[in-house]
Amino acid sequence: MAKSNRINKWLISGPPLLYLIIFFAIPSLIMAFAAFRFPGDYGGLLPLIGPNPDTGANELLVTAENWRDYLTFENFGLFFTDSIYVELFAKSFWYAGITTLICLAMAYPLAWLIARSPKKYRDLMILLVILPFWSNFLIRVYAWMIILGPQGYFSMAINQVLGLIGIGPVQLMFSHVAVIIVLVYVHLPFMVLPLYANLEKHDMALLDAAQDLGASGWQRFWKITWPLSLPGVWAGAALVFIPALGMFAVPDLVGGTDGIMIGNLIKQQFLDSRDWPFGSVLSIMLTLAVLLLAGFAALIGRGGKRNAL
């Protein structure tokens, strides 16, 4: 029994595990290693294996004497010496953070409303929340380019209103405002779904009890609903913050030079500057930052789990 259970366990978890090892773990290690190498003459990496000038046979070029010509910490040094990179990291965190907060503020009431709706309407409402996924991501972002563009009705309406109070006209397109608007739009469903899954399970008797014991509407929310929904809040925040932090397509399309994020810089290093080692450094720093945050969130989450009934 125990043995067949173990075999079953491997049969079930084996394929995804193998997939992740081949397509995630190994490439990540390759990338981590690349961060310590030099760029090649025409992009890529300086080869470690090449033809021996004497014999012409392919062999390992690195030796105990010349390894400094092939391996280096310089790429990391560059990241910390030029403040522009750290600043861009900070800016990306700021964008992702703002996006997460706006998503939370918009998704919470929506998720609450859906969770409190009659059961027969809930599935339909959830379907409406995920409906945007039925069309292509890039098409939806291109749609925003039209909406936010100078000839878009949304832009024109905003400028009309601003004109009345003597401000503007402003350009929405190619700005950090456009990046945040579209980041919020793209990630909103990822906040709604975990919040809904959490709020839907809340025992309404707890709110009755709180009211019976003297709690006003706001007190019932802040003392009961909000703390009990924190696991959903953390899950939603992680699902929004982490992808938003590494996003490059949105700032690429609607951000212009003003709205660039860390993802764009990484893409630039690999494709435009052809500096793979430095692109790898940026990627590693991003991964480390996310891991740090995820670890922090897990620590808080574990504190919350203990109290779950």
Added chain:
Amino acid sequence: MALLEIRDVVKRFGDFTAVNHVSLSVEAGEFFTLLGPSGCGKTTLLRMLAGFEQPDSGEIVLDSVNVAAVPPEKRPVHTVFQNYALFPHMTVAQNIAFPLKMANVAADEIKTRVAEVLEDVRLSQFATRYPNELSGGQRQRVAIARALVNRPRLLLLDEPLSALDAKLREEMQIELINLQKEVGITFVYVTHDQGEALALSHRIAVMNKGEVAQLDAPETIYSYPKSRFVADFIGQCNLLDATVKSIGSDRMQIEIAGVGIAETLPVAGAQVGQSGCLTVRPEKIKLGATLPSDDADEVHFKGKVHDCLYLGDVTIYIIELDNGMLVETMLPNSAPGRAKFFDDNDLVELAWRFDAGHFILA
């Protein structure tokens, strides 16, 4: 004036009348029970006392103030909910402190009062536990402590023992009685369990179809049910259909269809020829192989054992009378070494005092 007065309260849900012109009053310090089958309106009435429902008409007067429209959080009334509704993210102490915090009680006073009430419910060593780390009985006590700590004028209990097993339920009943005596707070208790109601209450309002069928002390309700419904709902009861034959000053003769004449206490408003039913509790009936039949105060019948139910402490005998009518009787198995006195089909005699039964007019 009574602490709580419910005056002509009506509550409808669509076409359904949940509470139909109910009036009753509860005295300060009383343990008052609303008893009835599910759907009788007892829970709706309780929710109106708590403030979760507003009556369609009528008044709910608490301390001489009509509170019918006051929201739950503003009433000096706290509830012990059926499934306790403890806050899972708060410790026992935090749960109990909740109503005090809501009432803006000073922090150090909260501390002493929580400690006091934890002492009352014998949970002091569990103050820092979370509800999911407690047993059913302990959760129950936390729920009661939380509802009591801010000293409400009225404590409402909504079937608080229904989630507990039989043995624990009995322990909790004793605890509840003692606690109520100790704190002196008025309890309004809702249950569908007649045994619980009889054991706990000072007075019981038996409810049926949104109306109060009878409101009396437990002994009165048990011994003198006013209607077939009450007699049937409270405990086991023989309901023998009969008609009034003659009415004397201290006795009344009735004819039990196909069985014979029996004497019983006269009932106000009874008239000769009127039909009704005689209620006799099983434990009030004497049972024997032969019984002396010369006592004029006793009603005397013959029959045979139809069924026996051995319950350990007592045995229930279902006796078939000559006309086929079944009467339930009960004998304690008090003789040592003896499981029961009769077997199926034994011929027996049964008798009861004329005042053991109680006639209900149809």
